[in-house]
Amino acid sequence: xxxxxxxxxxxxxxxxxxxxxxxxxxxxxxxxxxxxxxxxxxxxxxxxxxxxxxxxxxxxxxxxxxxxxxxxxxxxxxxxxxxxxxxxxxxxxxxxxxxxxxxxxxxxxx
Amino acid sequence: xxxxxxxxxxxxxxxxxxxxxxxxxxxxxxxxxxxxxxxxxxxxxxxxxxxxxxxxxxxxxxxxxxxxxxxxxxxxxxxxxxxxxxxxxxxxxxxxxxxxxxxxxxxxxx
Numbered sequence: 001x002x003x004x005x006x007x008x009x010x011x012x013x014x015x016x017x018x019x020x021x022x023x024x025x026x027x028x029x030x031x032x033x034x035x036x037x038x039x040x041x042x043x044x045x046x047x048x049x050x051x052x053x054x055x056x057x058x059x060x061x062x063x064x065x066x067x068x069x070x071x072x073x074x075x076x077x078x079x080x081x082x083x084x085x086x087x088x089x090x091x092x093x094x095x096x097x098x099x100x101x102x103x104x105x106x107x108x109x110x
Numbered sequence: 111x112x113x114x115x116x117x118x119x120x121x122x123x124x125x126x127x128x129x130x131x132x133x134x135x136x137x138x139x140x141x142x143x144x145x146x147x148x149x150x151x152x153x154x155x156x157x158x159x160x161x162x163x164x165x166x167x168x169x170x171x172x173x174x175x176x177x178x179x180x181x182x183x184x185x186x187x188x189x190x191x192x193x194x195x196x197x198x199x200x201x202x203x204x205x206x207x208x209x210x211x212x213x214x215x216x217x218x219x220x
Binding site for chain 2: 025028029032035036039042046048049052055
């Protein structure tokens with residue numbers, strides 16, 4: 001079965017939602033720390049616009065990455081696993097086929 | 111003479127540049143403080159996008175406001191005086207006609 005057509009059980013949907021939200025929260029906390037870091041290191045007030053550019057890019061990137069459609073979730077989790085925003089433990093409880101696909105995608109995205 | 115066609119002496123240009131830069135620096139410092147304030151009060155990471163919206167609006171506003179064309183400077187200074195980013199002392203040395211126009215615009219903008 002194509003990874004886009006995988007069926008998600010109620011239990012799997014719960015696991016997926018939790019892992020997805022955790023990754024999002026984690027990545028947003030990192031963005032917040034980066035803003036503070038940039039503010040602390042700022043030498044000229046004009047760098048505020050560099051910070052704005054950084055946030056514009058991150059916003060696009062996050063909107064693109066965090067796509068919670070079931071047809072996209074395996075690819076999304078593959079990427080999040082590759083980037084370290086989720087661990088294999090976060091996905092524990094998904095069926096073997098999904099886990100294998102996620103890990104394969106993760107290896108490819110690294 | 112229309113305020114758009116005012117002639118600026120070399121000395122006046124120097125005074126204008128200094129007042130303009132000082133106001134810009136002052137306003138940018140306030141924006142920087144506001145970013146820190148918003149980060150400190152942030153209850154949810156999603157508010158990072160509110161901060162991004164705030165910076166987008168400020169960037170447009172600053173680009174619009176800080177227009178250093180001599181044909182625009184009297185209006186610009188009128189607004190900056192009204193908003194408190196420059197004082198009358200910062201403009202000391204400009205000719206009386208310019209000062210009167212700036213103060214008139216300032217009263218109108220308040």
